[in-house]
Amino acid sequence: MSQTTEWDLARANYKQLENVKTRSISFNKFELLVQFNPGRITSSAAKVDTKSIEARPCFLCEKNRPEQQQGLPFETGMTILVNPFPIFKKHLTIVADSHTDQRISGNISTMLALARELPEYHIFYNGPQCGASAPDHLHFQAGNKGFLPIEKDFSDGRACSQLRIKTGIEQWQWTGYFRGIITLKSTSDEKLISAFYAFYTRFADAQPERPEPMLNILASYCNGEWIIHIIPRKLHRPSQFFAEGDEKILLSPASVDMGGVIITPREEDFVKISKPDLTDIFSQVTFNDDELLPFIKRIL
Numbered sequence: 001m002s003q004t005t006e007w008d009l010a011r012a013n014y015k016q017l018e019n020v021k022t023r024s025i026s027f028n029k030f031e032l033l034v035q036f037n038p039g040r041i042t043s044s045a046a047k048v049d050t051k052s053i054e055a056r057p058c059f060l061c062e063k064n065r066p067e068q069q070q071g072l073p074f075e076t077g078m079t080i081l082v083n084p085f086p087i088f089k090k091h092l093t094i095v096a097d098s099h100t101d102q103r104i105s106g107n108i109s110t111m112l113a114l115a116r117e118l119p120e121y122h123i124f125y126n127g128p129q130c131g132a133s134a135p136d137h138l139h140f141q142a143g144n145k146g147f148l149p150i151e152k153d154f155s156d157g158r159a160c161s162q163l164r165i166k167t168g169i170e171q172w173q174w175t176g177y178f179r180g181i182i183t184l185k186s187t188s189d190e191k192l193i194s195a196f197y198a199f200y201t202r203f204a205d206a207q208p209e210r211p212e213p214m215l216n217i218l219a220s221y222c223n224g225e226w227i228i229h230i231i232p233r234k235l236h237r238p239s240q241f242f243a244e245g246d247e248k249i250l251l252s253p254a255s256v257d258m259g260g261v262i263i264t265p266r267e268e269d270f271v272k273i274s275k276p277d278l279t280d281i282f283s284q285v286t287f288n289d290d291e292l293l294p295f296i297k298r299i300l
């Protein structure tokens with residue numbers, strides 16, 4: 001898209017991304033990248049309570065979008081836009097044409113279709129209560145492949161192994177990855193959708209008070225096959241987010257962080273965040289290997 005050269009805001013922010021600072025933190029079986037990205041402060045610190053959401057004009061509705069932001073239609077009812085606050089060198093937001101709540105139920109097939117349509121990208125979904133800064137407007141994001149560590153971590157198999165295989169679909173299990181993930185792999189979108197809902201229904205029973213169970217999802221497509229990583233969540237933001245002074249770390253984890261790129265919009269957090277901080281943050285917001293067990297059985 002020419003948006004990153006013609007649209008002033010996007011051009012400036014993609015240019016700035018070239019100078020973004022990154023450091024890596026090594027764990028036993030994997031590495032995390034920490035990215036200092038001041039442009040993400042609006043999203044990381046976004047107020048997403050009902051009152052704040054109702055009080056603001058929705059920035060994903062076409063009538064409120066910047067005039068210079070232009071989109072491409074996707075199937076019926078979605079539009080592909082350049083994300084003006086990038087984390088990835090190529091970062092898209094795919095938004096519903098109508099103002100409708102952020103829900104994965106009924107929309108997982110759209111997510112898989114997007115992955116197939118955009119095979120150079122990971123498609124990601126942040127639930128309305130765990131990372132979406134517009135919980136009232138259905139959207140996905142897409143970021144170029146070759147950047148999220150989970151991609152390599154899945155293929156090198158140090159933290160991940162095949163758990164079950166049934167005709168046409170595989171389920172993979174992660175151990176010692178500090179964040180519980182359910183991974184499915186198949187050439188059949190129907191089989192993936194059916195396995196997803198088997199998991200979703202059970203997980204929804206565990207979080208009955210929520211509009212939908214808390215989930216981040218990453219999906220990609222390559223050579224006729226989809227890989228989807230489902231990350232169930234216990235909490236939106238860790239205690240460090242709300243702390244004051246030295247204790248504070250402004251980190252609001254969502255799909256990209258779950259994929260292994262930790263976004264810190266404040267430089268002080270980028271500098272000080274440590275391995276124990278990250279271990280603790282993951283333990284607060286995601287399920288550990290044992291806690292995940294009840295949700296991963298019999299979903300194929």
Ligand SMILES: [Zn+2]
Nearest residue numbers: 058061099137
């Ligand atoms: Zn809207």
